[in-house]
Amino acid sequence: MARKIVETLYCDACAKKGLEVVGTEKLTIMGREWDMCLEHAERFMNQLAGALDPTEVALSA
Structure with a gap:
């Protein structure tokens, strides 16, 4: 059986606030x-x- 591993990376800045936002x-x-x-x-x-x-x-503004 083949397996696929998926890794989710979260925003480091959001993680400091306790949030899980995808990076x-x-x-x-x-x-x-x-x-x-x-x-x-x-x-x-x-x-x-x-x-x-x-x-x-x-x-840019």
Whole structure:
């Protein structure tokens, strides 16, 4: 009999709040990985872009 193992990844940021939201995005920085829901991924992307290039936030807003 064949078996299929399905692993569900949850958003690390939501998990800190006790929520189980599926992590559909993955963030990798210098070998560290975080799973994030789309909302947290977009929020972090905007914060990171603003820290690296403030004009980037103005363009995406």
